[in-house]
Each structure stands twice: as structure tokens, then as C-alpha cells.
Amino acid sequence: MTATTEPAPSVPDRRAGTWRRGRVIAVFAVLTAVLLLAHPLVPNWAGNAGSLLETFLPWTGLLVVPLLVAALVRRSALALVSLLLPTLVWGGFFGGRLVDQREQGGDLTIVSHNVNDENADPAGTARALADVGAQVIALEELKKSEVPKYEDALAAGYPHHSVQGTVGVWSTFPLRDTQPVAIMPWTRALRTTVDTPKGPVAVFVAHLPSVRVRLDAGFTANGRDGAVGLLADALAAESAPRTVLVGDFNGTADDRALAPITARLRAAQDEAGDGFGFSWPAALPLARIDQIFVSGVRPVAAWTLPATGSDHLPVAATVAF
Structure with a gap:
């Protein structure tokens, strides 16, 4: 009687899973970056929505915080990498304002x-x-x-x-x-x-x-x-x-x-x-x-x-x- 060997059960690739989870978070990260980049396209005909957004535009950076928390909870590498996009866009817009540009002198x-x-x-x-x-x-x-x-x-x-x-x-x-x-x-x-x-x-x-x-x-x-x-x-x-x-x-x-x-x-x-x-x-x-x-x-x-x-x-x- 010939003995048969059953195939060993496959082990899930956890590293691959971290790149599959958090897709919704990644989408919101991209949308946050798009909102920053395309804020001039937000129309003013609907209650001056564009001007209202631009009044508080620097605060849009705070949208990254709950997304970061969600990405960490989900242990999603995809979401974490996606958050670099709104972070870099915000930095491009407002990073210079975080630096002390004052000089001495003046008239x-x-x-x-x-x-x-x-x-x-x-x-x-x-x-x-x-x-x-x-x-x-x-x-x-x-x-x-x-x-x-x-x-x-x-x-x-x-x-x-x-x-x-x-x-x-x-x-x-x-x-x-x-x-x-x-x-x-x-x-x-x-x-x-x-x-x-x-x-x-x-x-x-x-x-x-x-x-x-x-x-x-x-x-x-x-x-x-x-x-x-x-x-x-x-x-x-x-x-x-x-x-x-x-x-x-x-x-x-x-x-x-x-x-x-x-x-x-x-x-x-x-x-x-x-x-x-x-x-x-x-x-x-x-x-x-x-x-x-x-x-x-x-x-x-x-x-x-x-x-x-x-x-x-x-x-x-x-x-x-």
C-alpha cells in the first residue's frame, strides 16, 4: 500500500496583507491631497464655498491625523504610504510658514x-x-x-x-x-x-x-x-x-x-x-x-x-x- 502525502497548508503572507488593507483610507488620503491642490476649483456660486474653504485652508492638514490613526489601527502599509501624498502637498503649500523668516534691521x-x-x-x-x-x-x-x-x-x-x-x-x-x-x-x-x-x-x-x-x-x-x-x-x-x-x-x-x-x-x-x-x-x-x-x-x-x-x-x- 502506497502512502500519500497531503500538501502542507499555505501560510498567508502577512506582509502582502498590509498592502491590501486600508484601501478606503488610501482613497481618502488621495482625496485630501486633491482638495488641497484643486481648492481654486471649488465653486463660489454655492454659498461662497470656495472662499470659506480657503479661509481655513491651512487647517486641512488636520485631516491627515484621523487617517493616520485609522492606518495604524488597520496596520495598513498602503494607507501609510498614501498619507505621504497629502502631507507633501500640505508641506509644499504651507511648510515655509513654519520656518522663522524674520531678520534684524529695517526702516x-x-x-x-x-x-x-x-x-x-x-x-x-x-x-x-x-x-x-x-x-x-x-x-x-x-x-x-x-x-x-x-x-x-x-x-x-x-x-x-x-x-x-x-x-x-x-x-x-x-x-x-x-x-x-x-x-x-x-x-x-x-x-x-x-x-x-x-x-x-x-x-x-x-x-x-x-x-x-x-x-x-x-x-x-x-x-x-x-x-x-x-x-x-x-x-x-x-x-x-x-x-x-x-x-x-x-x-x-x-x-x-x-x-x-x-x-x-x-x-x-x-x-x-x-x-x-x-x-x-x-x-x-x-x-x-x-x-x-x-x-x-x-x-x-x-x-x-x-x-x-x-x-x-x-x-x-x-x-x-
Whole structure:
């Protein structure tokens, strides 16, 4: 009688399994990368969805975190490798902002702050801004009855100033040709010339209309977008070789709605900052809606300041001529 041998049972290749598991996670990783790369294609006709996404675009990197946890739980090599794609794309967009790009020196330091018309301590806010030692201080959302408090607190160090509507500028250097800029039915923007020892600088201060997120209307930014166009027209008519635009834009430099401005001026924080420079809300900053844009000068440092009595953080930048 001939003995027969049965084939040995096959042993599953566990290494191969790690490349088969986690396909759904890998798909979501690819979609996250596509969302980052193709965010300009997200339409604005549906509740300004594209602008809303771009307002918080840096935070899309957090989508990788739950996907990474899921990949580790599933022990999926496929998912882990796929997560490199959104990580690299995010790094390409925002990695440079994680590096300290600030330098020493510079010719002019500017501070901009939405002081909040409900600020309980205008004088203390003004003194905190003056302590920075900037040559120019721009304020937005000034309440008419509180303006004298800011004037008194800044009078000693900033002998030159002008308030136009709800925005104002204080300077250690002389100001001239100051006038309101029409971006809304009431005055929320101004333009002035600061005569520095190294030459004049055109300074614009603006406070664009507020935006809201509503279930029935989406991202209500149409009023702001209209004001952006009017402000861009004023910038296009500017003949000064050096221009600085500061204020509360209720939008980030990544938002396509600000393209008429960012096509002409650069964000100081992106070129000379240390981090993202988030400025709102002050208690837990999530977006940089307070901006300092420049043209004809080189940013050498940009940063946010400690909280005051406002719901915004002040922002500052030093530029070189």
C-alpha cells in the first residue's frame, strides 16, 4: 500500500496583507491631497464655498491625523504610504510658514489693530501698541466716543495722526494728503502719505465688511468682496513707489476674493513671519484676517502681538526700503 502525502497548508503572507488593507483610507488620503491642490476649483456660486474653504485652508492638514490613526489601527502599509501624498502637498503649500523668516534691521515698523468698538480699555490698548516702538500705528473699528482716549494715550509718542470715519493712523513722522477711501457708504478706509527720513510711503488703512456663516446662505461675503474691488481700484490708481496696506480684511491672503489685492501687493507675514500669524479670534486664533500687505518695500519681519481688550490680535511688520 502506497502512502500519500497531503500538501502542507499555505501560510498567508502577512506582509502582502498590509498592502491590501486600508484601501478606503488610501482613497481618502488621495482625496485630501486633491482638495488641497484643486481648492481654486471649488465653486463660489454655492454659498461662497470656495472662499470659506480657503479661509481655513491651512487647517486641512488636520485631516491627515484621523487617517493616520485609522492606518495604524488597520496596520495598513498602503494607507501609510498614501498619507505621504497629502502631507507633501500640505508641506509644499504651507511648510515655509513654519520656518522663522524674520531678520534684524529695517526702516519702518507698522502696527495694525482692530481695536473692537466694545473694547473696555481703549487707553490700555493704545499704550500696549505704543510699547512696540512702531513708527506707524493704524487702528480699525474706532468708536467715535472713544477716539479721544486713543488720542490722549498716543499723543506723546505720535504727534501726527488722522481719524477718518472708523479708521485712524498715528505716526512719529509727518502725514500729508490724508483722505478717506470710498469702499462702503460710510468711511472705513483711508489713504495717507507718511514722510519718513528715507522717503515717502503711501499707507492705506482699511476695515472691510464682516462675513458670516449661515445655514440658509452659506458664507455671506458678498459685501466684503465688493469692498475689495473698490479698494483694489484705489490701489491701482496709487502712484507712490512704496505702498503699505494694513487693516482687518475679514479674509485671508489665501482667499481668492482678495486676489485683486494680492495680485498687486504681498503679505508681509508670508515672506518674513514666524508661523501662520493667525489673528482672530484673539482667544483661540484660527485665521489671519488682519493683514499687512506691501509693495515697493521688502518685509524683514512680521508677527502678531499679545491680546488686548479686542477680539482681534494686533499685527506688526518691519519693512526695508
